[in-house]
Amino acid sequence: MVGKNCFAIASDRRLGVQLQTVATDFQRVFKIHGKLYIGLSGLASDAQTLYQRLVFKHKLYQLREERDMKPETFASLVSSMLYEKRFGPYFCQPIIAGLGQDDEPFICTMDCIGAKELAKDFVVSGTASESLYGACESMYKPNMEPEELFETISQALLSSVDRDCLSGWGGYVLIVTPTEVQERILKGRMD
Amino acid sequence: PPHFPQIPHPNPRNPSLAAADPSADLPAAAEMSRRYDSRTTIFSPEGRLYQVEYAMEAIGNAGSALGILAADGVVLVGEKKVTSKLLQSSRSAEKMYKIDSHLACAVAGIMSDANILINTARLHAQRYALSYQEPIPVEQLVQSLCDTKQGYTQFGGLRPFGVSFLFAGWDKNHGFQLYMSDPSGNYGGWKAAAVGANSQAAQSMLKQDYKDGMTREEAVALALKVLSKTMDSTSLTADKLELAEVFVQPGTGEVQYQVCSPDAMGKLLAKAGLTQPAPEA
DSSP states (O other), X not given: OBXXXXXXXXXXXXXXXXXXXXXXXXXOEEEEETTEEEEEEEOHHHHHHHHHHHHHXXXXXXXXXXXXXXXXXXXXXXXXXXXXXXXXXXXXXXXXXXXXXXXXEEEEEXXXXXXXXXXXXXXXXXXXXXXXXXXXXXXXXXXXXXXXXXXXXHHHHHHHHHTOTTSOSOEEEEXXXXXXXXXXXXXXXXX | OOOOOOOOOOOSSOTTSTTOXXXXXXXXXXXXXXXXTSXXXXXXXXXXXXXXXXXXXXXXXXXXXXXXXETTXXXXXXXXXXXXXXXXXXXXXXXXXXXXXXXXXXXXXXXXXXXXXXHHHHHHHHHHHHHHSSOOOHHHHHHHHHHHHHHHHHSSSOOOOOEEEEEEEEETTTEEEEEEEOTTSOEEEOSEEEESTTHHHHHHHHHHHOOTTOOHHHHHHHHHHHHHHHOSOSSOOGGGEEEEEEEEOTTTOOEEEEEOOHHHHHHHXXXXXXXXXXXXX
């Protein structure tokens, strides 16, 4: 979600195989650099592999260009990596959030073969995405300060995952401003 | 091993002899050694690889670089050979290159050759990190780069790389390390090493003054002192030198590679009593 000169990215913490819950502390939001994060929902193995490959590419980019990648550029990179596997895709839906030029918040999502979708307000992905769309649409308002943004995204997340049996077991929220990053763990319905 | 095209090589003394076999007809003894110059892939009768030695000659004319292993880090100092005021000052370093977050190198020799090898090193380090999800041990990276360099001395008919490297890094197995490698593909772990112009003189000075367990500060001072004595330039100014250190950040425990800014460089030189007035432009 985009706020005033900041953004928030959040995920649930469940890792499951259909009805079996395997982990309740699964990391789905990954850091690329201080002002760029990617959330990967879908197949856990693909999420981890995709993240590792992105770190590979970003590290080389950093070494050659001597700077961090801009979020827009990174989104294009993810999109092209996904499309490379057009006929044998990564079963992942990424959410990219970062602070770009002049610390302007940037968010986007794409489908599992790289169709980018930019948004000015919020982007969602995962098994509870339909609930999330509804919750975000009703709770979101533009230019929220970090504290209010945190409240909004947390409520939207928890209320949506409660309606989805495959999501839940708490939440993980990251608020990123130009000066600091706040990480918080949410305790929701643990089921 | 890398695949190199087999380039048919005519004998430069007698072009009509295509790919002459040196062991065939025997010319006059004085001319004999010249026949072994042209190909990297053969030994001379005295058991030397001339092309490799010529590559080292090329490095002996390049700007020098020094590396010193300290107890709490590794220090790399380089001399910038070309300092014309027409040169567009770029942010990036000329002698020091980061290879991964925990590994860096200083180069001496032909810069274009160095760029190729540095790219190879960076890719290799990332591929290792992708497979094993941990940073590449320093010696392994050095070894793989040296394997590449060795390939160019044994097959393909391509000339060796005209670069010597000083690698500085940290890994959890052996802590801080310093390695020196040359065009032959040989490498060694060193406590202090020098490459480039006047490296022999620098090396013997380092041998005298190096003490085990020196701190990074002492190592920097020693490096600057040695360089000031071996460098050709009459005045040692901050814009002729590059300094980089690999150390562990005290707060986070992360390995850091830091290049000294020109201002900090100036202060260090002043502290070591080495600044001299810049010549009138």
